[in-house]
Amino acid sequence: MNEVILYDYWRSSASYRVRIALCLLGIPYRTEPIDLVAGMHKSPEFRERNPQGLVPALQIDGVLLTQSLAIIEYLDETHKGADFLPNDAVGRQHVRALSHVIAMDIHPVCNLGVVGNVMKMAEAHGDDPTEIRLAWMRKYIAEGLNAFERLLDPANSGGFCHGDRPSMADICLIPQVFNAKRWGVDIGGLNAVNRIAERCLAMDAFARAHPDLCPR
Amino acid sequence: MNEVILYDYWRSSASYRVRIALCLLGIPYRTEPIDLVAGMHKSPEFRERNPQGLVPALQIDGVLLTQSLAIIEYLDETHKGADFLPNDAVGRQHVRALSHVIAMDIHPVCNLGVVGNVMKMAEAHGDDPTEIRLAWMRKYIAEGLNAFERLLDPANSGGFCHGDRPSMADICLIPQVFNAKRWGVDIGGLNAVNRIAERCLAMDAFARAHPDLCPR
Structure with a gap:
């Protein structure tokens, strides 16, 4: 290979x-x-x-x-x-929709290039660009993760975003929770998100993928 | 049903x-x-x-x-x-990647809420918000569609983004080309994009989905 x-x-x-x-x-x-x-x-x-x-x-x-x-x-x-996606079409749709809430509605708006552009606008007007960045990050991450929490199926007791094993949605969620902490977003009230994150982070595969362990 | x-x-x-x-x-x-x-x-x-x-x-x-x-x-x-996705895994990956260039890297950044936020920032500083919006739209749509053009397989002579029938990538491309025209983005040099768009827009299904025909 x-x-x-x-x-x-x-x-x-x-x-x-x-x-x-x-x-x-x-x-x-x-x-x-x-x-x-x-x-x-x-x-x-x-x-x-x-x-x-x-x-x-x-x-x-x-x-x-x-x-x-x-x-x-x-x-x-x-x-x-x-099995990053479940076996049924409705389940797969749900996992993809959850993944897209993060990958389409939060992440691109908070990406380095876009936020850099917003910071440049702020700087040109004498505003503190780091303050503007912080407010921007917090707004979009908080709104997005709140929506994510509400889209989780309340009947799902599997311990992950969908069912009883990590799916693409969990794979998207964990890096976003890491980012939320990095930018000081208060997600304490998102019970399901926090429960899932704790469960994933206890798994070896999620631990080994952590940014702190990356070669730079 | x-x-x-x-x-x-x-x-x-x-x-x-x-x-x-x-x-x-x-x-x-x-x-x-x-x-x-x-x-x-x-x-x-x-x-x-x-x-x-x-x-x-x-x-x-x-x-x-x-x-x-x-x-x-x-x-x-x-x-x-x-058949919105081809039959082989590499082909499906390519169609999804093309779709995501538009749906993740262009569209969310140009979405009404995000651009509205940028306009508010501009307005607070006495800038003309519609000018700022226009520059923002043109920058992200132009960069994204240029990348899209370069990611198309030059060996593909099927007339669509991937192969010889419309895929999810074409379904994403046509609304983005519509938006590019709406915001006056110059995409005249994107030969493959323009050729594909022309072919799609000649199809009845694409024509019937046009914004101008929507109930409002």
């Missing part, structure tokens, strides 16, 4: 998702760190690989894959027993 | 995607217009249905589904011959 390479940035929550999926499947991989703050994603070498210049990108099975959720669906389809 | 109801807003490109999918499948549906500009999505009645307060939401098969791409995947799985 050819080497699996993850183009990764430790603080990217999209990368964090793919790390969790790889760890849950026990797929060995080598990390190629792409330092977003240093602008490595804009280098011609990396753009040659991924024209979008985004992480994560995953070299696997002879192809380079981009977009975290599309990568996770690929890993699910190509690894029997991954 | 129970009535299919689409909670829709004519100008929402996420709604437009689901309209295209329903039209491609020939599924009859009733539109329940949710006027985002009038704030109807924030009403308690609608929040009761969809806690996120977003369109589209689709009532079908006895359940209410949210999140446009998760709805489209559901329709694909439950309707034989939909």
